[in-house]
């Protein structure tokens with residue numbers, strides 16, 4: 075059973091219509107129909123999560139955005155689901171390109187960030203979801219959250235400067251299974267590639283992709299054995315193309331070490 079220490083469950087935000095929201099996930103909403111978002115994952119639960127069986131399990135959705143993973147976990151029989159997202163946009167870590175001064179970043183991201191949250195709460199209401207949400211910081215996760223059987227880490231690591239530190243936090247919380255869904259590449263060597271771009275190709279949103287060998291080796295240090303790796307393409311509206319994402323499923327074989 076999932077418990078919180080020092081963080082509180084979020085109070086649902088009252089939202090009436092999709093116009094008040096921003097859509098990261100494409101969502102089919104009762105009453106309002108399809109809301110098109112950046113990523114269309116509809117019908118792809120098994121692909122996205124590597125077919126993990128969540129029936130009766132406690133599930134933590136790390137970096138929930140509009141909550142597609144949360145609501146699908148619920149629909150697929152999870153016993154309880156907790157959605158985590160950032161407490162405020164200052165938690166976002168952008169690649170500090172010169173064309174985006176640090177002081178401007180919180181304002182720049184505050185508005186869409188609040189609208190993503192509204193999307194979560196509108197969907198939560200319309201789906202009659204029992205899932206809970208908490209707003210905090212993935213870097214502090216294990217101090218505040220315990221008891222998830224399955225932790226799903228979907229496309230958040232790429233946005234973090236210390237993704238391996240964040241993954242350590244997620245591993246500490248995951249009792250049985252870690253599901254990591256990220257851009258990756260095949261290499262036996264444990265490699266990290268910087269994908270933030272250089273001059274002229276500034277990408278503020280992305281830091282690193284890790285190789286399959288890095289996930290294997292690092293997860294083993296954290297007490298997890300990789301049981302499956304699969305790759306699928308999904309329609310990404312913001313990238314205007316089908317984008318390949320890898321799903322790594324890992325099962326606990328030993329306790330995660332202390333720092």
Ligand SMILES: C[S@@+](CC[C@H](N)C(=O)[O-])C[C@H]1O[C@@H](n2cnc3c(N)ncnc32)[C@H](O)[C@@H]1O
Nearest residue numbers: 136137138139159160165166211212228229230
């Ligand atoms: C790209 S979305 C991923 C959405 C979803 N997990 C999925 O797989 O489709 C990344 C999410 O991580 C959240 N996020 C970014 N930095 C965070 C942090 N430090 N702590 C918690 N959440 C964070 C963002 O607000 C956003 O909702």
